[in-house]
Amino acid sequence: MNKTEASVTIALAAIPNSGKTTLFNRLTGSGQATGNWPGVSIEQKSGSFVLGEHSINLIDLPGAYALSPVTEEERVVRNYFLQSPPDIILNILDARNLYRGLGLTLQMALSGLPMVVAVNMIDEARRQGISFDLKVLSQHLGVPVIELSARTGEGIPDLKQNLYKVIKYPEKTRNPHISCPPLLEKAFSEITEAINQSGIDTRLDHTFLAMRQLEEDDPEQRANDDKVAVVTRQWYRRLKQSLRTSIPVACASCRFNAARGLAMEVLHDQPAFEDQLTKQLDRIFLHRFFGLPIFFLLMFLFFQGVYGLGGPLQELLSSGFDRAGTWLASQAMTLSWPIWLQSFFFDGLWQGISVVISFFPIIALFFLFMSLIEDSGYMARAAFLMDRLMHWLGLDGKAFITLLLGYGCNVPAVMGTRILTSSYSRILTMLLIPFTLCTARLQIFVFLTALFFSPVIAPLIILSLYVCSFGAVILTGLLLKFFQIGGTPEPFIMEIPPYRLPTLRSISLRTWYELKDFFSRAATLIVAGVLIVWLLIHMPADVPPGSAATWAGQLGHMLTPVFHPLGIGWQETVALIFGFIAKEIVVGGLAVIYSGSDVAGQMISHITPLQSISFMLFCLLYTPCIATIATIWSESRSIKITLLSLVSGLGIAWITSFVFYQSGLLFGFH
Amino acid sequence: MTTTQHMPVSALQPQIECIIRSLGSDDKTVQRLAQMGILPGTHLHIIRIAPLGDTIEVTGDQGQSFALRQQEIAAMTCEPVAMPLDSELVKVGQTYRIRALVGGKTFRQRMERSGIKEKKLLQIKKTGNKPVLVRQVDLNKQVELGRGEAKKIIIERISNEQN
Numbered sequence: 001m002n003k004t005e006a007s008v009t010i011a012l013a014a015i016p017n018s019g020k021t022t023l024f025n026r027l028t029g030s031g032q033a034t035g036n037w038p039g040v041s042i043e044q045k046s047g048s049f050v051l052g053e054h055s056i057n058l059i060d061l062p063g064a065y066a067l068s069p070v071t072e073e074e075r076v077v078r079n080y081f082l083q084s085p086p087d088i089i090l091n092i093l094d095a096r097n098l099y100r101g102l103g104l105t106l107q108m109a110l111s112g113l114p115m116v117v118a119v120n121m122i123d124e125a126r127r128q129g130i131s132f133d134l135k136v137l138s139q140h141l142g143v144p145v146i147e148l149s150a151r152t153g154e155g156i157p158d159l160k161q162n163l164y165k166v167i168k169y170p171e172k173t174r175n176p177h178i179s180c181p182p183l184l185e186k187a188f189s190e191i192t193e194a195i196n197q198s199g200i201d202t203r204l205d206h207t208f209l210a211m212r213q214l215e216e217d218d219p220e221q222r223a224n225d226d227k228v229a230v231v232t233r234q235w236y237r238r239l240k241q242s243l244r245t246s247i248p249v250a251c252a253s254c255r256f257n258a259a260r261g262l263a264m265e266v267l268h269d270q271p272a273f274e275d276q277l278t279k280q281l282d283r284i285f286l287h288r289f290f291g292l293p294i295f296f297l298l299m300f301l302f303f304q305g306v307y308g309l310g311g312p313l314q315e316l317l318s319s320g321f322d323r324a325g326t327w328l329a330s331q332a333m334t335l336s337w338p339i340w341l342q343s344f345f346f347d348g349l350w351q352g353i354s355v356v357i358s359f360f361p362i363i364a365l366f367f368l369f370m371s372l373i374e375d376s377g378y379m380a381r382a383a384f385l386m387d388r389l390m391h392w393l394g395l396d397g398k399a400f401i402t403l404l405l406g407y408g409c410n411v412p413a414v415m416g417t418r419i420l421t422s423s424y425s426r427i428l429t430m431l432l433i434p435f436t437l438c439t440a441r442l443q444i445f446v447f448l449t450a451l452f453f454s455p456v457i458a459p460l461i462i463l464s465l466y467v468c469s470f471g472a473v474i475l476t477g478l479l480l481k482f483f484q485i486g487g488t489p490e491p492f493i494m495e496i497p498p499y500r501l502p503t504l505r506s507i508s509l510r511t512w513y514e515l516k517d518f519f520s521r522a523a524t525l526i527v528a529g530v531l532i533v534w535l536l537i538h539m540p541a542d543v544p545p546g547s548a549a550t551w552a553g554q555l556g557h558m559l560t561p562v563f564h565p566l567g568i569g570w571q572e573t574v575a576l577i578f579g580f581i582a583k584e585i586v587v588g589g590l591a592v593i594y595s596g597s598d599v600a601g602q603m604i605s606h607i608t609p610l611q612s613i614s615f616m617l618f619c620l621l622y623t624p625c626i627a628t629i630a631t632i633w634s635e636s637r638s639i640k641i642t643l644l645s646l647v648s649g650l651g652i653a654w655i656t657s658f659v660f661y662q663s664g665l666l667f668g669f670h
Numbered sequence: 671m672t673t674t675q676h677m678p679v680s681a682l683q684p685q686i687e688c689i690i691r692s693l694g695s696d697d698k699t700v701q702r703l704a705q706m707g708i709l710p711g712t713h714l715h716i717i718r719i720a721p722l723g724d725t726i727e728v729t730g731d732q733g734q735s736f737a738l739r740q741q742e743i744a745a746m747t748c749e750p751v752a753m754p755l756d757s758e759l760v761k762v763g764q765t766y767r768i769r770a771l772v773g774g775k776t777f778r779q780r781m782e783r784s785g786i787k788e789k790k791l792l793q794i795k796k797t798g799n800k801p802v803l804v805r806q807v808d809l810n811k812q813v814e815l816g817r818g819e820a821k822k823i824i825i826e827r828i829s830n831e832q833n
Contacts, residue, residue: 065705070698099732103707146676245695245710252704259707260732274733282718292721384737388722391739397725491699492705493742496727 007048007055008167011086011523013108015101016063016421017497018092019120023150023510024060027160034517037062037076042246051164059086067107068215068248071490073399081111081317082212085203088166089115095125095147096131096275096498098266102259103252105136105141106178112205114170115143116162117151123149124500127274132266140262142174151503159248175205180254183242187235191228198225211627214239215248233670245601274344278498285381295385298378299404302369306441309410310362317359325350340541347545352530356523359627363518366405367511373401374419375502383494393474396492397421399429403473406436410628411522414635415514422490427641429482430632434624434649435472435558437465440583442620446588450598452612462612465620472621472652485644521634522627533581537574545592552577566618566657567611576618582625610669614661621653677748679740681759685753685772685824686716696758707732709721715749725765751827755792756820765793765807766825781823785809792825807812 008243014020028047030487037044045060061080064071069075078087089108093101098119108115119134138145141230144162146157180188189212202209213232234248242473243250285294328334329346337345373379390399398420406413413433420426449458456495536552543549548557548570555577563573571593578589594602607615623646633642664670677688690712693700713731718789720726726743727741729735750759751771761765768790771778781787792805802820805812815823 065702066703068705070702070705097733099707100734103705245693245704246700248701248711249693249704252701252707253709256704256707256709262731284716286720288718288721383711384720384721384725384727387720387739391724491696491742492737492739493699493701493702495706496737500733516699528773624782639737 006052007057008088009057009059009086010088010090010163011061011080012090012092013061013104014064014092015094017495018063018101019150020063020092020096021120021510022506023092023120023148024058025506026150027157028058032302032513042073043418047284048560051160051167053443054164054167056163058090064104064105066252067212067358068217069249071421072487074582082204085111085113087114087170087282088163088455089113090163091106091115092160093117093119095119095122095130096128097261099130099256099482100258100495102262103255106176106255106258108174109141110205110206110208111220112175113203114166115141116159116166117141117143117145118150118155118159119145119147120150121500122147123152123154124498127244133268134266136631137266139264140265147634151500151506155307162498164489170341175207176258178254178258179390181243181250183239184254185594187239191231191235194225194228194231194596198228200225204555205547208506211251216249217248225426247271277496281499282381286384287377291385293383298373298382299401302373303405304370304410306362306365306405306412309475310437310628313357313361317361318354321350321354321357324611325354340538343530343538347538348531348534349527351534351581352527354520355627359409360515361520363412363415364511364515366416368414368507370419371507371510372502375500375506377497377499379419380494380496382540386498387492391492393428393432395428395477396422396494399425402429402461403432403436406433407438407469408622409438409440410434410436411631414628414631415518419492425485427485427636428477430636431480431485431645431648432473432477434628434645435469435470435476435652437619437620438583440625441619443584444586445616451502451603452607452609461616465616468656469486469620472656476652478650483514517634518631522630525633526627529630530581533626534576536577547593562654564613565662566654567608567614567661568618568657569606571606571609572615576622579619580623580626582627583619585637586619608670610661610664614657615665617660618657621649621656623649677743677746677750678758679744681750681753681757682716682719682740682743683754683757684716684718685752685754686757686828687749688714688750688752689771690714690746690748692747694742694747696742696745699742704734707734713751714743723786725790752824753813753826754803754821755823755825757816760794760797760798760802760825762794762797765828767791767828768823769826770824771822772824773819776809777819777822779820783812785811786813786823791828 006387012020022046024045028049031049032045032047034043034045040570047060049056049058061077064074064077066074067078067081069078089111091105091108105117117137134145134147146155146159146162148159150156180184185282188207188210191213192207194210195206196350213228214235239247239250245253247612256668275277277416285291325346329342334342334345373382379398382401385397386400387397390397402413402419405416410433414430417426417429420429437455442462445462449461453461536555537550538545539551547553552574553570556573559573560570563569563615568576571590574593575586575589579586591599594606629642629646632645633639636642686816690708690710692710693703693708708730715729717727717729718736725737725742726740727735727737753759768786768788770788771781771786778787785808786792786806791808793805794802795812796803796806802815803812805816
């Protein structure tokens with residue numbers, strides 16, 4: 001192989017919870033790019049760095065336990081290895097528990113591709129008093145093994161040196177041997193023989209391919225060659241009859257038997273280690289009585305930390321932005337612009353950018369706290385505590401946290417669905433978050449209830465709206481579960497990792513990447529959305545903005561047959577169109593539409609209390625805002641999911657308001 | 671071959687240890703467990719049950735800690751080897767070895783006075799919701815234990831005595 005000129009592709013492959021992301025960040029620094037794996041809503045991260053004269057393209061594969069896929073993520077990893085094998089595999093083992101990861105390591109070592117194994121979290125292992133003989137591991141696997149700590153940076157130069165050596169001399173010496181039951185061994189060798197004869201051109205080891213053929217349940221992945229296919233099918237049938245387990249389980253047994261022996265040898269027969277600190281902490285955090293109160297206290301602090309701190313910052317930023325806009329608008333240069341351009345620039349573009357920027361503080365704080373919870377290991381505990389409640393909705397426990405944070409703001413909550421391990425729960429949670437009553441919607445409700453109801457009744461109405469939001473989340477959850485919108489649920493078997501102290505570096509890096517990501521992925525869509533709404537409200541140019549003659553007003557009139565049964569007039573319909581930008585401006589929108597001196601008085605004379613509740617219900621349930629939709633799109637990368645969210649929000653909002661208003665009328669309210 | 675038994679959901683409680691004989695019937699779950707290194711022959715140790723129930727934390731014999739749900743454990747065939755004395759898995763007439771006493775110092779001292787300490791054999795005379803009646807084999811002495819006490823005494827099956 002001549003790889004001196006071209007860039008070298010290294011794939012980072014490891015089981016979940018082995019510090020993959022930390023090592024990826026450590027190696028690539030700021031040279032990262034995100035995209036999507038073809039055909040699925042799973043993020044593809046790649047980064048670049050330089051090793052001597054080589055430029056390296058590092059691909060961060062999703063976490064996988066094995067190459068026989070159970071999850072969507074594992075399917076991505078399997079396809080990647082079979083269809084476009086990387087130049088080098090960089091595999092990670094968790095020093096605290098080698099056995100866990102060795103199954104995958106052995107499988108990868110059999111692939112015949114050059115590989116380097118990084119034994120990560122060596123600092124944690126040392127703290128627990130674990131000592132190893134990594135030479136033994138290296139000899140068995142036939143690849144270099146380097147101990148390191150991605151968190152502290154220890155061992156990274158050593159890793160780079162070894163990667164460099166492997167690039168220079170990519171020939172892999174030999175494959176490890178894994179003994180299997182004789183019948184399986186025979187099957188492997190016969191299929192290997194057939195593959196040898198087929199004259200297939202591949203860098204993958206033929207025995208490895210034979211194992212893949214036999215373990216594969218997806219017919220698309222089966223060999224094209226007839227002979228190979230026939231031999232595989234024969235053996236498949238024969239093994240199915242004589243093995244007491246399925247073929248993938250039998251193969252996993254062989255690998256883990258070898259892994260157990262290997263781990264014992266490397267660890268000098270020391271018994272499995274118990275992390276005393278983790279044991280003690282779990283006695284508190286997972287306590288039968290105190291576990292849940294502690295969890296809710298932490299969630300309260302999380303919520304307050306994000307929104308209590310982020311809310312004022314958000315206001316500060318957007319008011320600063322507004323003031324800068326006003327100042328800019330009063331400058332001679334901009335005053336000389338035509339009126340429509342001034343309006344487009346300040347009420348459209350400037351406002352759009354202001355919406356994007358104002359999200360920065362809460363997204364930053366959100367991910368700061370989120371990575372704290374995740375990196376420390378508490379997330380798995382939270383999921384354990386809340387699992388039962390969420391299981392009922394077809395979700396796992398981690399979804400609870402993202403849903404809860406939706407009650408502050410939907411945008412970071414949707415971004416937070418990334419912590420969920422299965423794409424099934426990710427999609428489900430993403431579709432549920434828009435029904436959580438965020439603080440922006442709360443502003444509308446506070447304004448309207450104060451206007452239409454006595455101070456005694458108003459809080460009760462707001463409380464009922466919260467109840468209604470919980471109800472919408474639960475009902476939609478059950479519906480989505482019933483129709484299996486997110487695909488089939490994946491088995492729930494969650495690893496509970498030991499606690500660790502998060503580092504400032506990894507937390508700030510993560511926060512920085514998330515901010516960058518939000519800006520690059522959702523920003524354009526948000527600004528475009530704001531501009532469209534601006535057009536609707538300001539066109540045609542010769543009428544007052546937001547009035548009946550504008551496109552928005554015409555649309556409001558056009559939609560009268562749709563909204564009349566809900567008791568919502570054309571003015572409020574236009575306000576709802578405003579609400580697409582952000583719920584905060586619905587109230588301001590109403591003020592523009594009912595332009596005049598006494599806006600409140602006009603509204604009270606136009607709208608009945610019943611109608612106002614119907615309007616609030618609609619506000620609660622329909623599309624939260626452009627930013628949320630843009631985030632759902634950028635997280636799911638799926639038009640289908642985004643449209644489903646839009647349509648289900650509007651549909652559920654309409655039905656609820658309709659039922660409420662019509663039955664209100666029936667009962668004699670008006 | 672030993673006769674194996676399903677672990678009934680009602681018997682799931684902390685301190686139980688069992689050996690997996692079969693991983694169950696759901697393909698995806700079985701494959702996931704196998705790929706995590708949880709295979710037939712693995713010793714599972716039940717650590718705790720979530721405050722709201724249903725979700726259970728277990729550790730494997732290689733020190734992996736993970737959570738799964740009742741239905742997954744119920745689907746496995748997992749042969750109990752150790753359990754608290756108050757467990758419904760304890761069979762009348764059988765003799766067990768004491769593996770550990772999980773109470774505090776005073777509890778241990780009190781138990782020791784009746785000859786109940788690690789490695790000693792106990793034959794079960796009576797179980798159920800009332801106090802547990804056992805015979806300390808070495809001393810040939812009957813001891814009556816309250817539920818609370820029985821919960822803190824972990825007993826294991828004697829390996830050569832298969833039922």
